Amino acid sequence: MTTxxxxxxxxxxxxxxxxxxxxxxxxxxxxxxxxAVFALVFLAPLAYSVYLSLFRDRLIGGTTFVGLDNYQQALxxxxxxxxxxxxxxxxxxxxxxxxxxALLVALALDSGRLYGKDFFRISIFLPYAVPAVVASLMWGxxxxxxxxxxxxxxxxxxxxxxxxxxxxxxxxxxxxxVTWEFVGYNxxxxxxxxxxxxxxxxxxxxxxxxxxxxxxTAIKLPAIRGALxxxxxxxxxxxxxxxxxxxxLQKLAxxxxxxxxxxxxxxxxxxxxxxQHNYSATVAIVMGVITMxxxxxxxxxxxxxxx
Amino acid sequence: xxGPTATTTAPRPATKPHTAAxxxxxxxxxxxxxxRRSVLLTVLTGVFVLYSLVPLxxxxxxxTKTQEGLAGSFGLWFDGDFALWDNISETFTYQDGxxxxxxxxxxxxxxxxxxxxxxxxVLGGYALAKFDFPGRRGVFAVVIGAxxxxxxxxxxxxxxxxxxxxxxxxxxxxxxxxxxxxFGLYLMWVFxxxxxxxxxxxxxxxxxxxxxxxxxQVALPLLAPGTVxxxxxxxVATWNNYFLPLIMLKDPDWxxxxxxxxxxxxxxxxxGGEAVFNLVITGSLVTIVPLIAAFLLLQKYWRSGLAxxxxxx
Numbered sequence: 262m263t264t265x266x267x268x269x270x271x272x273x274x275x276x277x278x279x280x281x282x283x284x285x286x287x288x289x290x291x292x293x294x295x296x297a298v299f300a301l302v303f304l305a306p307l308a309y310s311v312y313l314s315l316f317r318d319r320l321i322g323g324t325t326f327v328g329l330d331n332y333q334q335a336l337x338x339x340x341x342x343x344x345x346x347x348x349x350x351x352x353x354x355x356x357x358x359x360x361x362x363a364l365l366v367a368l369a370l371d372s373g374r375l376y377g378k379d380f381f382r383i384s385i386f387l388p389y390a391v392p393a394v395v396a397s398l399m400w401g402x403x404x405x406x407x408x409x410x411x412x413x414x415x416x417x418x419x420x421x422x423x424x425x426x427x428x429x430x431x432x433x434x435x436x437x438x439v440t441w442e443f444v445g446y447n448x449x450x451x452x453x454x455x456x457x458x459x460x461x462x463x464x465x466x467x468x469x470x471x472x473x474x475x476x477x478t479a480i481k482l483p484a485i486r487g488a489l490x491x492x493x494x495x496x497x498x499x500x501x502x503x504x505x506x507x508x509x510l511q512k513l514a515x516x517x518x519x520x521x522x523x524x525x526x527x528x529x530x531x532x533x534x535x536x537q538h539n540y541s542a543t544v545a546i547v548m549g550v551i552t553m554x555x556x557x558x559x560x561x562x563x564x565x566x567x568x
Numbered sequence: 569x570x571g572p573t574a575t576t577t578a579p580r581p582a583t584k585p586h587t588a589a590x591x592x593x594x595x596x597x598x599x600x601x602x603x604r605r606s607v608l609l610t611v612l613t614g615v616f617v618l619y620s621l622v623p624l625x626x627x628x629x630x631x632t633k634t635q636e637g638l639a640g641s642f643g644l645w646f647d648g649d650f651a652l653w654d655n656i657s658e659t660f661t662y663q664d665g666x667x668x669x670x671x672x673x674x675x676x677x678x679x680x681x682x683x684x685x686x687x688x689x690v691l692g693g694y695a696l697a698k699f700d701f702p703g704r705r706g707v708f709a710v711v712i713g714a715x716x717x718x719x720x721x722x723x724x725x726x727x728x729x730x731x732x733x734x735x736x737x738x739x740x741x742x743x744x745x746x747x748x749x750x751f752g753l754y755l756m757w758v759f760x761x762x763x764x765x766x767x768x769x770x771x772x773x774x775x776x777x778x779x780x781x782x783x784x785q786v787a788l789p790l791l792a793p794g795t796v797x798x799x800x801x802x803x804v805a806t807w808n809n810y811f812l813p814l815i816m817l818k819d820p821d822w823x824x825x826x827x828x829x830x831x832x833x834x835x836x837x838x839x840g841g842e843a844v845f846n847l848v849i850t851g852s853l854v855t856i857v858p859l860i861a862a863f864l865l866l867q868k869y870w871r872s873g874l875a876x877x878x879x880x881x
Contacts (some may be wrong), residue, residue, distance in 0.1 A: 285699075285700065285701055285702060286701060286702070287699060287701070287779050288695040288696075288698075288699025288700070288701030288704065289695070289701050289702075289703075290695075290779065291691045291692065291694055291695035291699065291783070292691065292692040292695035292696065292701070292707060294688050294691060294692075295688040295689070295691065295692035295748070295753065296692075296707060298688065298744070298747045298748055299710075299711065299714070299748050301744065302722075302726065302744060302745045302747070302748055303714050303717070303722065303748060304710075305729065306722040306725035306726040306729060307717070307722060307725070309725040309728070309729055310722070310724065310725035313725060313728070362616060366613060366616055369609055369612070369613045370613075372609070373605075374604065374605050374606040374609050374610075375605065375606070375609060375610050375613060376605055376607075376610045377610070380617075381613055381614075381617055383863075383864065383867065384617045384620055384621055385616055385617060385620045386863070387620060387621070387624065387860060387863070388620050388623075388624070389804070390804060390856065390859040390860050390862075390863050391624075391808075391856050391859075391860075392807065392808035392810065392825075392826050392855060392856070393808060393810055393826075394808070394810050394826040394827075394829055394830055395627075395826070395829065395852040395855055395856055396623075398829065398830075398833055398848060398849075398852060399623055399626065399627050399849075399852060400623065402630075402845070402849070403623065403626060410626065441619065441620070441623065444616070444620070445620065504811055505810050505811060508814075509810075509830060509833075512833060512834050512836075512837050515837075528724060529723075529724075529815070532724045532727075532815075533815065538724065538728060541724050542724055542725055545722075545723075545724060545725075549717055552717075553717070
């Protein structure tokens with residue numbers, strides 16, 4: 262029972278001095294506030310939504326326990342699956358384009374071959390500081406034929422471009438807004454990761470006669486794999502959560518965007534227009550689980566590749 | 569392969585050749601690591617700069633137009649009459665100056681919400697980096713796991729909880745959820761590990777400083793660059809927040825700017841509502857100017873802070 266020794270032995274035991282044990286709990290003093298608020302705004306709602314999903318509110322009989330009925334309903338819900346398909350398509354197209362552009366710009370900045378590098382970096386990052394509301398309104402106006410750029414181009418050149426807010430194109434238009442907002446942010450993550458690759462590696466490659474392209478594929482990309490995986494995961498989570506842009510554009514394109522356009526929009530409508538809180542919580546949980554599974558698979562695959 | 573002894577005895581031998589290296593390498597380093605600048609690459613990257621800046625330019629130009637001018641003139645050039653100042657004053661006075669109220673609300677949410685989030689993240693990151701307390705690993709795993717939970721999945725239950733507590737339609741409904749930034753905690757954890765030498769903390773303790781004093785007088789100054797980074801990102805998150813206020817607030821008196829602009833925009837499509845697109849556009853410009861200014865002025869900090877975050881992963 263050496264741990265019960267009185268603090269007199271303080272300086273004697275360099276491996277684990279008793280004052281360290283006494284201090285063991287002081288870490289909680291610093292992290293405690295964070296954990297307390299975290300429990301209130303993260304863990305409690307999470308537990309509450311699981312609880313809600315097990316009940317159903319009926320006109321007759323009030324709230325009753327229904328077990329997994331809500332989940333069965335969600336899995337057979339065509340509106341939910343249509344919304345999920347839409348964000349999956351969005352993810353499959355928009356995320357690679359956005360991350361591809363971000364990576365190209367980061368590599369260009371890192372190559373040291375640009376004039377005015379700092380201006381480039383800050384300019385491309387700036388849209389990140391623009392709220393989704395403002396970005397969506399701005400692009401929405403520009404898309405519009407009334408006083409937007411598309412209308413101007415049509416009038417000026419005598420052409421008729423397809424309407425970006427039509428049902429066929431609105432998803433691509435939303436993808437463009439999201440790309441515009443987040444290219445700079447992802448670019449910065451890649452660029453920061455590239456900055457810390459040791460220069461000696463490049464020099465060694467140059468001595469071996471490797472060209473720029475070879476340096477990029479053999480050294481730079483493997484070196485920032487961690488950053489690539491993290492950016493991909495955050496983008497996947499972001500795509501599955503898509504809400505702000507369609508919700509704001511909805512007023513400008515009411516025919517193209519329905520209130521069940523994305524899974525999140527659907528849960529929002531269920532809850533706040535339909536008052537179906539229990540079912541809404543269920544859909545949110547199903548969506549959360551799907552998101553986590555996809556993010557986890559990407560993480561496993563991303564880390565395994567070439568590791 | 570060559571020296572398992574070198575890897576087991578860790579940092580010290582590793583730093584030795586490192587300090588010697590620059591001297592050896594300095595003369596021939598200049599030539600290969602200074603590639604020639606390329607006009608072609610600059611122009612190609614310039615395309616993306618245009619993509620990023622043209623919409624902001626459109627916003628700036630459109631803010632100088634009257635509502636009729638918006639519809640009647642080319643989007644990327646000025647209209648005959650320059651109405652920017654009229655638009656700004658009308659934005660601030662329309663509907664009895666409700667825009668000012670929204671601006672003050674936003675500031676309140678940012679100062680208390682983002683400021684509080686940063687403070688909690690700094691405290692927590694410092695604890696994770698510098699203290700070996702019971703449950704440390706568990707706390708970290710739960711918080712990192714929470715990053716993957718879609719925050720909007722929590723929105724409905726949070727709303728129901730808050731409405732039972734009578735907190736909806738009050739500033740608390742916005743501030744309390746804004747206080748948690750898992751990303752900020754992670755960034756501060758990484759940053760504090762590097763920035764605060766444990767020896768310095770020990771020295772302060774031996775000099776008789778209490779834990780709080782050690783934190784505030786020794787650690788906090790060293791954590792400043794990381795703190796500014798986290799503050800900037802939590803500020804952006806709070807300033808730009810739309811979903812949370814949308815579900816929590818019914819009373820326009822508590823709206824932040826984002827929700828207010830959205831309401832003005834929707835006004836045009838409601839029956840009998842007055843279209844005020846010039847005010848929506850000017851208000852949007854007023855909304856983004858402070859954030860863009862903050863990012864431009866504080867570049868040095870957030871760049872070094874983000875770099876620290878990417879080293880670790």
